[in-house]
Every structure is written in structure tokens, then in C-alpha cells.
Amino acid sequence: MTLPLENAAILNFNLFGEAGDLPDVVHCETIEARSVLHDWEFAPHRHARLHQILLFERGGGKARLDGTVRELREMDAVNVPTGCVHGFSFTPGTQGWVVTFAAEMVDQALEPSEGLIHVLARPAVVRAGPELQTVMEQLFKEYAGRGFARAQVLRAFGGAVLGLVARDLEQVGDTVAKTREAGMFRAFEKLVEAHFLEHRTVTDYARALGITPAHLSRVTRDMVGQGASRVIADRVIREARRNLVYTNLPVSTIAYALGFADPAYFSRVFSRATGLSPREFRDSIGHDKDAGESRLPG
Secondary structure: OOOOOOOOOOEEEOOOOOOOOOOOOEEEEEHHHHHHHHOOEEEEEEEOOEEEEEEEEEOOEEEEEOOEEEEEOOOEEEEEOOOOOEEEEEOOOOEEEEEEEEHHHHHHHOOHHHOHHHHHOOOEEEEOOHHHHHHHHHHHHHHHOOOOOHHHHHHHHHHHHHHHHHHHHHHHOHHHHOOHHHHHHHHHHHHHHHHHHHOOOHHHHHHHHOOOHHHHHHHHHHHHOOOHHHHHHHHHHHHHHHHHHHOOOOHHHHHHHOOOOOHHHHHHHHHHHHOOOHHHHHHHOOOOOOOOHHHOOO
């Protein structure tokens, strides 16, 4: 069983159309539903605005997460954060679940002060407990129905899935979490959360932490696979996406609110980060324009 090589251009897809108010909160489907259509193989690709959790009930295979190949077996959970390059080669007949969250929903569901955001930013395969399977089954049952308060119940179960996976990830990385570097990263995250609208530089944050900019970037790469400048920029872009999705404010107003003196410069920064201008991003919400996306795994 082999995985496709990553020397070709990496595809960038969305899996499902998120409506403006994200009424379903999540997208749910079984692993086999999509896999049987594509011989259980999926080339490396990324989702620009989606976060995925997979849980295997039976079977397995291999996962490629940002270039690292991992074996998959029963009761493994796979965390695929937004932007992670991932591919799969499943054993035929594999059964399990795939839950896909819009990045904006994840941002709304997670409190920065609780530490889940940086834990869930790590692509990983972890052993799952029976609690995750129980919640997953409840989530899928609710997703298939049309009962009153469906969206609220989906948010609750979806948040529980994220929380349980984050707990498993934290337990796996417990020794790392106790290191000085992990504490430093948490301090950096808190500073970014408090000051991202001020557009402080890596040097500014490093000085506040009493370390060099190079040291800070090494810490952030160890923790989340990204340099410090990318972490800072991503926080601004995440806030921009949230405003574009959940408000009707003009793009220029959002730009000023995010600390940009020039809306045109804000648009260029946003476009470099997402591949879409702010207006294109807002227009794309709820409008699935990529005919190829339905071919990707859940």
C-alpha cells in the first residue's frame, strides 16, 4: 500500500459549502462513503478553511500528514488542522467517521485562554477512548435528523469532539507540555491575543519574553510547525475571516478595526494569506465553486 508522492503541486480544496450563518455547524460523513468511489486512495491536498477529525472503527491504512506517514488502526483518531497537507491510503472496507468544521466555527468554539487552539493546531494520530466514539455516534445521529434546536445540539457535540481530541493530543504530548519551551509558547500566545491588533513584530514579542527572535521562532515551529511571524499573521487573518463571515461591515471598516491604516494594504495581506480578496472570501461563503471538491475525503 503506497501513498501518492508530494512532488506535484498540492491541491487546495474545500469539502462542502459553508452557508453565511453556518447553520449545520459541521459536515459529517463516513469514511467509506467517499473512499469506495476512489479506490480508498486520496492524494495529498489541503483545505484552506476546514478542520477535520477522523475516527476509525474498523480497518485502517496510512495517513500522510505534512510529509510524515503514520499507520492507522482501529480506534485511532486523526487531527487534520486547517491548511495541513494530508493524504490517505485506506484498507478496503475501513469503517469510521469524518467530521469537518469550518475554521470560523472552530475559532468561535475554542477559548484562547484554555490552550486548545495550539494543541489542535498539531496534525497528529492518537489513540481514542470510548468517550470519543460515543460522542461521534451522537453527533452523526443528530446530523442526520431535523429536530428542533438541531444547530445548537450540533455545536455542543462538535465542541465535545474537539475537546476530547485535544485532551488525547495533550496527553500524548504531556512531557513536551511541561518543558520551558511550551510555557514560553503559551506566554507568547497570550501576548499575541492581547496585542495582535497593534501589529507588533516578532522582535517586539521576543523582547517581551526575554529571548531572541530566532529562539521564539524555533519554539513556535516546535509547537505548531510555524514560525512566529506566521503565528502573528494568522491571528490577524483569523479575526478578519470572523468579521467577514459574521458581520456585514464594509471591508474598509474591518481593515481599520484590525489596525490597518490602508484598506488596500489589508486586502493584499488577506489575499496573500488566503488566496482570495476579502470580498471574494465573503462572496464565496455558501457558494461552492469548486466542482472537484466533492471528490475529496471527508
